[in-house]
Amino acid sequence: MISRDQATKTALYELELQREQNYAEEKKREQTVRDACPEVGSLIDERSQLFTNGVRDAFGDPEKSREISKKLATDLDRINRLLRLTLRKNGYPEDYLQPVFQCSSCHDSGYVGEPVHEFCSCIRQRVLKIMMSDEGLQDLEKQNFSTFDASVFPDHGIPGRKSTQRALMIRVRNRLEQYADSFEQRSGKSVILSGSSGLGKTFLMNCVAERVLTRGFSVLKISAYRLYDAVRNYQYDHSDAELVGDMIRADLLAIDDLGTEPVTKASNEQSGLYYILNERINSSASMIITTNLDYNQIRERYGDRIGLRLYDGSRTSVYELFGEDVRRMVKN
Numbered sequence: 157m158i159s160r161d162q163a164t165k166t167a168l169y170e171l172e173l174q175r176e177q178n179y180a181e182e183k184k185r186e187q188t189v190r191d192a193c194p195e196v197g198s199l200i201d202e203r204s205q206l207f208t209n210g211v212r213d214a215f216g217d218p219e220k221s222r223e224i225s226k227k228l229a230t231d232l233d234r235i236n237r238l239l240r241l242t243l244r245k246n247g248y249p250e251d252y253l254q255p256v257f258q259c260s261s262c263h264d265s266g267y268v269g270e271p272v273h274e275f276c277s278c279i280r281q282r283v284l285k286i287m288m289s290d291e292g293l294q295d296l297e298k299q300n301f302s303t304f305d306a307s308v309f310p311d312h313g314i315p316g317r318k319s320t321q322r323a324l325m326i327r328v329r330n331r332l333e334q335y336a337d338s339f340e341q342r343s344g345k346s347v348i349l350s351g352s353s354g355l356g357k358t359f360l361m362n363c364v365a366e367r368v369l370t371r372g373f374s375v376l377k378i379s380a381y382r383l384y385d386a387v388r389n390y391q392y393d394h395s396d397a398e399l400v401g402d403m404i405r406a407d408l409l410a411i412d413d414l415g416t417e418p419v420t421k422a423s424n425e426q427s428g429l430y431y432i433l434n435e436r437i438n439s440s441a442s443m444i445i446t447t448n449l450d451y452n453q454i455r456e457r458y459g460d461r462i463g464l465r466l467y468d469g470s471r472t473s474v475y476e477l478f479g480e481d482v483r484r485m486v487k488n
Contacts, residue, residue: 158290160283160374164275167282171266178256178264185252193246196239200253203235287369292377292410296369299362301333309356314478321479325356328475332360335473336367341407344440346472350447354481357446361410364444368408376406381417387428404435407442414447415457430462437465450476 190197210228214221240250257264262276287293306329309322319327328349335347347364349357361377369375378386383403386396403409409432436443445466447454451474455463467474 158287160287160372163283163286164279166286167279168266170282171264171279174258175264178258181256182253185256189243189246189248189253193242196242196246196253199235199239199242203232203239206231206235284370287375292379292412293365293369293375295362296366299359300366301329301336301363304329304359304363308482310480317478324478328477329360329363331473331475332364333367336364336371339368339371339373339408339442341373342440343442344437344471346443346445348445348447348466348472348474349477350450350474351477352448352481354483355477355479356482357477358412361412361444361446365408365410373407374405375408375410376402377410377412378403379412379417380414383411383432384417384428387432391428400432403432404439404441409436409441409443411443411445414445415449415453429458430465433462433465437468437471 186200190200206228210224210231214224214228217224239253243252244250255263259276259278262268262278264278266276266279267273268276285297306322306326309320309325311320311322313319314321314324317324332347335345339345349360351357365375365377378399386399386403389396390400433443435441449457451463451467454466458466466472
């Protein structure tokens with residue numbers, strides 16, 4: 157799991173490389189124009205000399221610094237007007253020689269605000285992108301509350317239910333958004349999404365993970381199969397220790413497809429799963445879990461010790477999804 161600090165350092169380093177690219181592009185443009193239009197090159201040189209002389213004169217004669225600065229501003233404005241005019245006459249945009257940057261808010265500095273600096277939104281977006289590139293989080297840019305489309309779910313009644321599948325999904329989506337928007341570190345509040353395949357459980361999990369991640373919390377999403385594999389490796393030769401530690405430390409642990417992993421009731425992995433769950437529950441750390449199993453099947457597969465801890469109503473909200481496999485419907 158990439159930590160937010162690691163992602164921030166990476167984002168700032170990427171921005172430093174971006175500034176180097178910006179400078180290289182500026183010099184390339186200047187040389188291109190100089191070669192094509194010597195008049196522009198002369199104006200650039202004149203502007204540079206004026207600025208150098210003006211700064212030197214202002215420092216050399218402090219009493220006249222205001223007068224010198226005022227004249228310098230007038231002279232620079234005149235040259236800049238001539239530059240824009242000459243560029244346009246030669247087929248270049250007026251701003252062709254302006255500083256190059258990707259972000260109009262911070263000019264690729266990464267910071268905004270005066271006098272107190274804070275991270276620009278472009279840095280925050282870079283950090284999220286880096287964190288979403290981590291294993292298990294690649295789908296979050298496409299699967300989130302903003303891209304949730306209720307129209308893909310049938311709007312006719314579910315046999316034996318009072319609600320339509322679409323109405324059920326909208327209701328669950330809204331409750332999960334409230335959960336994600338009110339998410340707090342170590343609140344102990346968890347979610348289980350259960351139901352058969354193709355009902356949107358993983359999509360809803362990704363919605364929650366993306367919103368919680370966007371709000372500044374750490375998220376680790378992992379398949380049940382990978383979780384068991386990591387626990388087994390950790391038990392046998394202490395490999396995957398870092399991943400097991402991340403499972404315990406992450407603000408939100410998202411476990412996908414619990415019940416699909418190859419495990420028997422008597423296997424050592426049972427104690428490993430209990431260890432992860434127990435550590436997180438004891439530290440009031442939150443989880444969101446998707447599973448094709450219902451409560452009784454969970455207890456039968458994992459035993460009462462795990463089943464009762466998972467389905468503790470004081471900590472866990474359970475949402476059962478019903479209806480048709482929408483993936484199959486979309487393919488058809």
